[in-house]
Structure formats: C-alpha cells, structure tokens
Amino acid sequence: MSQLQDGVRVSHLSLDKTLTVQAIDILTRAFQHDPLIQNLFPHETELRSRVFFHFLLKKSDLLNEKLLGIYIEDELQGVASIETPLAKNSVGKTLSFVIESLKLAFKIPFRRFVFLNSYMKTTFSMRPKEPHHYLVFIGIDPNLQGQGLGRAFLEHIHQLVENDSNSIGIGLDTENPENVPLYEYFGYKLRGTESLDPITAFCLFKTK
Numbered sequence: 751m752s753q754l755q756d757g758v759r760v761s762h763l764s765l766d767k768t769l770t771v772q773a774i775d776i777l778t779r780a781f782q783h784d785p786l787i788q789n790l791f792p793h794e795t796e797l798r799s800r801v802f803f804h805f806l807l808k809k810s811d812l813l814n815e816k817l818l819g820i821y822i823e824d825e826l827q828g829v830a831s832i833e834t835p836l837a838k839n840s841v842g843k844t845l846s847f848v849i850e851s852l853k854l855a856f857k858i859p860f861r862r863f864v865f866l867n868s869y870m871k872t873t874f875s876m877r878p879k880e881p882h883h884y885l886v887f888i889g890i891d892p893n894l895q896g897q898g899l900g901r902a903f904l905e906h907i908h909q910l911v912e913n914d915s916n917s918i919g920i921g922l923d924t925e926n927p928e929n930v931p932l933y934e935y936f937g938y939k940l941r942g943t944e945s946l947d948p949i950t951a952f953c954l955f956k957t958k
C-alpha cells in the first residue's frame with residue numbers, strides 16, 4: 751500500500767464479489783466514450799462493456815498482472831492493471847485464461863471478438879522485445895476526473911516501473927487521439943499507429 755496524500759492511497763486490489771462489481775462500475779463509466787468500446791459494442795454498450803471489463807479483471811488475475819486500486823477515504827475510485835515483465839503463469843492459469851477467452855466469444859458478437867483479437871495482436875506487435883511493463887487499462891470514476899487523481903495514479907505506476915530493474919519502461923495503447931498529447935506530457939513517445947477501420951490504435955512507450 752502507498753499513501754499518496756491525505757485520504758488517498760493506492761494498494762493491490764484483491765477482488766472479492768463486492769470490489770469486482772465496484773471496479774466494473776468504474777471502468778464501464780470511465781470508458782463509456784472510448785472509441786474501442788463504442789466500436790466493439792455499438793448496441794447495448796453498457797451491458798456488453800460490463801461483460802468485457804469483467805473478462806479483463808479475470809485476465810488480470812489469471813495472468814498475474816498487477817491490479818491496483820486508488821482509494822479516497824477507503825472508497826474505491828479508480829482501477830488499473832499492469833502487465834509486469836517477469837510474471838510467470840502456470841499451465842493451469844494459462845488454460846483457465848483460454849477458457850475465459852472462449853466464454854467471452856459466446857458473450858459478445860463473434861465478429862467483435864475477432865476484431866478484438868486483431869486489435870490485441872496489432873498493438874502487441876508494436877511493443878518492445880525487451881522486458882517491460884504494459885498498462886492494460888487505467889480508469890478513474892468520471893465524477894472525479896479533472897481533480898488530479900488520474901495523474902497521481904499514473905505517477906504511482908511510473909514509480910513502480912522505475913523501481914523494477916528488470917523493466918526498460920512502460921507502454922500503453924489508446925484509440926483516442928486526444929489522449930496522445932496527454933501521455934506525451936508524461937514522457938511517453940509514440941512508437942506507431944495502425945488503422946483498424948474504423949478506429950486507429952496509437953501505441954506509446956515511456957523509457958526509463
């Protein structure tokens with residue numbers, strides 16, 4: 751656990767049933783206007799995106815990603831998941847992830863599932879080959895956006911990366927062009943863009 755300021759802390763997120771629902775609520779609202787989410791789920795956006803974010807949270811657990819929550823006075827206000835460079839996955843956990851992926855294929859339109867896989871392969875191809883962290887997602891309660899909470903959360907993540915001698919830095923991807931200058935402000939550099947009609951993936955990396 752890390753105390754950022756009075757009443758604000760970041761800690762590892764161990765998902766019980768209540769926290770899972772809270773995390774899904776936050777992510778669904780935080781990404782409701784995200785181009786990828788809107789393209790994946792043009793109809794029943796909220797319902798489908800809740801299924802998708804539940805899958806991402808399960809993925810974080812099964813693939814040993816670092817799942818973090820940011821709290822204000824013990825109330826969860828934001829969630830982030832980070833791939834770490836040396837995470838080891840057992841055969842059992844890997845198989846469980848494959849099963850969860852197959853379940854997702856039956857819960858969302860199949861052509862959207864195919865598009866999602868294409869998107870993930872494309873963004874993965876633009877990542878460095880050396881060991882690094884990767885920000886899978888970061889979401890803050892929209893009611894608190896613009897108050898510096900996201901900045902504090904991101905800076906905390908950057909410090910974790912700085913303290914890891916096995917990592918050369920941290921990458922991320924976004925489909926929102928307005929986010930690119932924001933991440934560049936935090937030291938990220940654009941590694942590449944790829945058009946995946948009708949969206950464009952922007953892949954960025956922050957070197958230590």
